[in-house]
Amino acid sequence: MRKKENTAYSTLTQNFNLLIDEPLKKYTSIKIGGPADLLALPKNKQELKGLLKKASDLNIPITLFGGGTNLLVTDKGIRGLVVITKHLKSKINIIKTEPDKKIIFTDAGERLSKVCQFAINHSFSGLEFAAGIPGTIGGAIMMNAGTKSGDMSDIVQSIDVLDQKTLTFKTIEKKDLDFSYRRLKLTDIIVGATLALKEKPIEKIEDAFKLNLSKKNATQPVSFASAGCFFKNPAQGKSAGELIEKSGLKGARVNDAMVSQKHANFIVNMNNATCEDVLLLKQHIEKTVLKKYQIKLQTEVRVEGE
Incomplete structure (x- = not known):
């Protein structure tokens, strides 16, 4: 936590039950992410509203996310207040x-x-x-x-x-x-x-649910930590996974970040991958596909943090 924000942060923590310097890899499906200065898990809409108002009054930056899927948090983490909305549920x-x-x-x-x-x-x-x-x-x-x-x-x-x-x-x-x-x-x-x-x-x-679920389990690395499909399918008709696979990138890795052997549009965390590992692998994929197909892949996964 940065010293210059200590006063504002202290004021916010006095008013709400917040976690300090909480590792965000605990809240993302890919199990990667540095600390949040402050982390809130509001349980209802009014608590969320009060929290955002107070943080806004104190000029504390706010980042929101839900279940932590389709999300990659940087190794340095996120400054300010992170609000996770997955506990906003009652009915x-x-x-x-x-x-x-x-x-x-x-x-x-x-x-x-x-x-x-x-x-x-x-x-x-x-x-x-x-x-x-x-x-x-x-x-x-x-x-x-x-x-x-x-x-x-x-x-x-x-x-x-x-x-x-x-x-x-x-x-x-x-x-x-x-x-x-x-x-x-x-x-x-x-x-x-x-x-x-x-x-x-x-x-x-x-029957439809079972069929769709069996297809997913057969074709996607569901047993590995990932952020879901990493790239959007390009408008040119071919799927991102097909382009990556035909570029010979299945199994390509940077340390513990690896292109899945099961589905090439998934980057999986084999154990202790960092965000930097994933981003380096992402750049390698983009450059390789661009060189081979003249297609620029667009990221589907949201990247947050400094």
């Missing part, structure tokens, strides 16, 4: 049922896997594409997580957010959301979402 509710539409509400901190199980239990179809996708609902919406068979933009009807500037809660309807490939353009903080699903026989839903 998944059915709020409306119509013949052709079943609307559910979920808090942003709920695990996507838990919402998928809720949908299965109620014979609601629409989330089958999400089988095996890690992380929280809020994170999945921000990344517009998905597969070839669908993504979050297909089912999101509206989101509840906390406006970071005004610190007020509001609802944004789907027509006003700017979704694109693996991204939602949004500066507000998602605290909840309504999803539009459809009723279908439970056997068909279960």
Whole structure:
């Protein structure tokens, strides 16, 4: 923690239950990341609002993330306050049922896997594409997580957010959301979402989930620490994984960071990889693919920290 921020940090820690110099590798799926000066795990929307207001008043920089998937934190860590929203969860509710539409509400901190199980239990179809996708609902919406068979933009009807500037809660309807490939353009903080699903026989839903999950387990390195697919699929038609594999990069490594032997678009942490290791491997992949195919790969994983 930097000395010049000690007074502001001390004031914030007096008002909230915060962790100091907490290693962020404990909170990321790739198990990499230096310390956060301050770390908060708010359990409800009002605590989140109060925390952000106080930090803003004290001019403390704020970084937010959810389940820590699709995230790479630098070895030096993140300065200021890190807020992890995965504990913003209390309910998944059915709020409306119509013949052709079943609307559910979920808090942003709920695990996507838990919402998928809720949908299965109620014979609601629409989330089958999400089988095996890690992380929280809020994170999945921000990344517009998905597969070839669908993504979050297909089912999101509206989101509840906390406006970071005004610190007020509001609802944004789907027509006003700017979704694109693996991204939602949004500066507000998602605290909840309504999803539009459809009723279908439970056997068909279960079969689709099992099929998608078995495909994922057969083709992705699910038993290794990773940040998920590292690069976006380029617009030229070929998948990033195919380009990396055909460039002969499966198994390429920098220390303990390695291109997965199972799926070339995953960089896995074999044991004690650092962020620097991953970034050096990322640069090697980008240069090799660019030289061979004249295609510049774009990172899907978000990098945070100094």
